[in-house]
Amino acid sequence: MDIQSIKNRFGIIGNAPALNYAISVAAQVAGTDLSVLIVGESGVGKEVFSQVIHTLSARKHNPFIAVNCGAIPEGTIDSELFGHEKGSFTGAVDSRKGYFETVSSGTIFLDEIGEMPLGTQARLLRVLETGEFIRVGSSKVQKTDVRVIAATNKDLLEFTQEGKFREDLYYRMSTVPIKVPALRERPEDIPLLFRKFATDFAERYRTTPVFLDEDARRSLVGYPWPGNVRELKNIAEQISVLSQNKQLTAIDVRQFLPETLSARLPVLAVPNSSNGHGEFANEREILYKLFFDMKKDVTELKKLFVDVVQNPQALNAASLAALKPETSFTDIPSGDFVHQPVITSPVSHPVLLDHNDIHEHVEVEESLNIMDKEKELIVKALKKHKGKRKDAALDLGISERTLYRKLKEYDIDE
């Protein structure tokens, strides 16, 4: 089967050479009985590759089972995979067959194999090398004929160095590695995927699909997509449901991208633009950056304030630290980018602040809501063009109608 037919059959979107290569390796290896290791960051689309390999193999009519090694408790994974004998552990009231017994002649997909406990890894290695396994609590060696496909978003080689993954198993598994590329490594696929998801969601919600204008496309392509296709799919859904415009501008799109990362987006400038749009796009970008920098500064000041309130003796040292910051503040990306609750005070003993406390104190006052910023930008653009809506809209990269709607929405008095 050629690559395009595989993509059509399994709903894989994208044309990037690295993606095509991964599909061609999967197709080539499918017909063999070799173990396959699918690697790639979280959300890149590894799962479908296990189905491609099984479906294109001679085992396609035999069972396929996907086991998420990260979701099974350490105490039961051996029994799940290899079975157990009655009385082999507390609660083992009956003997039970494991997947390597029930799926014999089929394929087992071991997802998140990096999470597999070391003891289970030893049992798996034995199966891969000799086709033999033993039920937990038994001494009887049994034979199985199972094809193993595994996937991981972890660096297994690093895991072997840290002693978390058996080196022999790593080499055994990675005879044929398939690397599914990260989304930012195949930017040309981003608009294609967005279009596909927008069309799917429009169908689901019985509406017309949203589509991207040139700047919006650039914003989407420039975003680093740490959550890969999964994140793009989620954002496409949010936009499809929530956006009031069907033709999306960069401003529309950015409202949906996490701000810390979208602040690093490349400038929206259109080079040599004759209508001045490019110039203002640049200005707008600078403004965005300024806002985000200001937000960071304000947050740090607030933290310092909380620190001093909780530990007044630190006042002098803290004010010094504000001038010559020794205080370590770390932003951790956890959900909506909250700040790490542990602040190392500039005084000798560290101060441990309660997470909720910081939130209470820090998340007050100034609104850094993107809509407020949009409002400010609109006011600024109108001022710049002396109230001429047409020119202001052009500079903002939105249609006059959208501007008119936003003026009403934000209650802007011209």
Ligand SMILES: Nc1ncnc2c1ncn2[C@@H]1O[C@H](COP(=O)(O)OP(=O)(O)OP(=O)(O)O)[C@@H](O)[C@H]1O
């Ligand atoms: N090329 C693609 N075309 C269409 N949809 C895709 C593509 N790649 C991924 N997806 C979709 O993105 C989502 C995430 O993919 P998947 O669950 O396979 O990620 P993963 O690589 O297994 O991530 P994790 O390591 O977190 O398990 C799924 O809904 C999948 O259908």
Ligand SMILES: [Mg+2]
């Ligand atoms: Mg997965």
